[in-house]
Amino acid sequence: MIIGVLALQGDTREHLHALAELDVIARPVRRPDELDSVDALVIPGGESTAMSKLAIEFGMTEPLRKRIAGGMPTYGSCAGMIMLAGTILDGRADQVPFGGIDMTVRRNAFGRQVDSFEGTVDISDIEGGPFSAVFIRAPWVEEVGPDVRVLGRVNAGPAAGRIVAVRQQHLLATAFHPELTGDLRVHRYFVEMAREAGQTTEG
Ligand SMILES: NC(=O)CC[C@H](N)C(=O)O
Numbered sequence: 001m002i003i004g005v006l007a008l009q010g011d012t013r014e015h016l017h018a019l020a021e022l023d024v025i026a027r028p029v030r031r032p033d034e035l036d037s038v039d040a041l042v043i044p045g046g047e048s049t050a051m052s053k054l055a056i057e058f059g060m061t062e063p064l065r066k067r068i069a070g071g072m073p074t075y076g077s078c079a080g081m082i083m084l085a086g087t088i089l090d091g092r093a094d095q096v097p098f099g100g101i102d103m104t105v106r107r108n109a110f111g112r113q114v115d116s117f118e119g120t121v122d123i124s125d126i127e128g129g130p131f132s133a134v135f136i137r138a139p140w141v142e143e144v145g146p147d148v149r150v151l152g153r154v155n156a157g158p159a160a161g162r163i164v165a166v167r168q169q170h171l172l173a174t175a176f177h178p179e180l181t182g183d184l185r186v187h188r189y190f191v192e193m194a195r196e197a198g199q200t201t202e203g
Contacts, residue, residue, distance in 0.1 A: 004028070006080075008058060040194035041074045052097070082139050089107065102144065104141070108138075117157075118132065121152045131185070135177075141175070
C-alpha cells in the first residue's frame, strides 16, 4: 500500500515524516499520474485558497474529486479538512474544494485575533486519552449531514463543543494538526482505514 501526501502547498513534509514513522510507504503527489499510483491520500494543512488555485493550475482538481468520490481513503488536516468539505463559509469566491464530506466548514473560525489556539480534543474512535491539539487559523465544522460521524469536539475554552474531527466512510478530517505534535495516533488510525479499504477492494 502506498499513501500519497498532496504536495501542492502546505506542510507535506511533516505528514511524510509521520507516515514514515509508521512504516508505510509514503510519497508526495503533485501530478495526476502520481495520484494514479497511490492507494490513499493525505491533504496537508496550509492555505486552502492557495491549494485550490494550484490544484486548478496543475490539472489536479478533477482527478482528485474523482478519486475522493470513488472511494480512495483520504485524510485532510486543517486546510485539508476545508478541501474535503462540501461547503465552505468565509472562503474566497474562486475557491473550489474537492468535496467528499457532507459538511459545512468555516474558515479561520477560531477568531481573527487568535492566530493559533491549543486545546484538548477527545476522538471517539481513538484510545489513549485526549489529544493536545494545535489549531492554526483553523476551521471548525458548523454542520454535518446524516452520513458524517462526529469524532471529536473541542473539550474546553471559548470554542468548547465545536466539531473538529469527522469521518464519512473512507474520508477523515481534523481541524488540528497531529503532524506537528508528534502524536501519531490519528495517522495510525488513517493507515488502518486505508488498509481495511485495500482488503475490501482486493478481497
Ligand atoms: N493551518 C491551516 O491549514 C490553516 C488553514 C487556512 N486558514 C485555510 O483557510 O486554508
